[in-house]
Amino acid sequence: MRYTRAQLRAEARRRAGCKALRVCRSTGTLVGLYEAGPANLDTDDGAWATVCETHGGIVMHQTRAIAESHLSHPEEWCPVCQGDSEEEKNYENVRAL
Ligand SMILES: [Zn+2]
Numbered sequence: 001m002r003y004t005r006a007q008l009r010a011e012a013r014r015r016a017g018c019k020a021l022r023v024c025r026s027t028g029t030l031v032g033l034y035e036a037g038p039a040n041l042d043t044d045d046g047a048w049a050t051v052c053e054t055h056g057g058i059v060m061h062q063t064r065a066i067a068e069s070h071l072s073h074p075e076e077w078c079p080v081c082q083g084d085s086e087e088e089k090n091y092e093n094v095r096a097l
Pocket of ligand 1: 029052054056057074079080081
């Protein structure tokens with residue numbers, strides 16, 4: 001499924017704390033940039049989060065700039081994008097569009 005930029009922007013606005021949604025070119029998965037507090041995520045490990053929406057993988061980051069630098073590369077931080085099929089069976093809270 002493909003989304004237009006306008007669709008992704010509109011969907012990002014509907015999600016609490018979501019600053020950007022993108023379809024990752026390398027993995028084809030939907031990825032999101034979130035501000036942890038407004039998104040009701042645990043802020044202990046950082047105020048920003050990147051989320052592989054397709055698989056539910058979440059990684060926290062200290063700054064928005066760091067989070068943005070990871071957004072386009074979920075294969076570096078999402079266990080399922082990294083090819084862990086066990087993780088794939090266990091994932092929960094999939095928030096794909
Ligand atoms: Zn993933």
